[in-house]
Amino acid sequence: MKFPKEMKTYCPYCKHHTVHSVSLYKRGKERATSWGARRQAGRKRGYGGQKFPELVRTAKTTKKATLKLHCKDCNKELMRYGIRLRKAEIEP
Numbered sequence: 001m002k003f004p005k006e007m008k009t010y011c012p013y014c015k016h017h018t019v020h021s022v023s024l025y026k027r028g029k030e031r032a033t034s035w036g037a038r039r040q041a042g043r044k045r046g047y048g049g050q051k052f053p054e055l056v057r058t059a060k061t062t063k064k065a066t067l068k069l070h071c072k073d074c075n076k077e078l079m080r081y082g083i084r085l086r087k088a089e090i091e092p
């Protein structure tokens with residue numbers, strides 16, 4: 001699905017419809033020193049290995065695309081709830 005580069009939608013900070021620039025949300029890089037990563041590293045150490053089955057292949061054939069909207073009036077960012085799509089792109 002194609003999304004417009006700009007769209008007019010409700011801004012909860014301005015409390016009325018304003019022009020927003022649209023971009024796709026991308027997940028941030030995972031830290032190797034986060035508590036979850038360190039706990040998993042500790043579990044995998046020594047004899048015994050993996051504590052729960054590794055996901056071999058997912059049941060889903062699509063990924064959720066979350067839109068990141070940037071209000072041009074107040075410079076605040078808001079996210080639009082993710083919808084399942086095969087392919088999401090911003091119209092050039």
Ligand SMILES: [Zn+2]
Pocket residue numbers: 011012013014015018071072073074075076
């Ligand atoms: Zn705003």
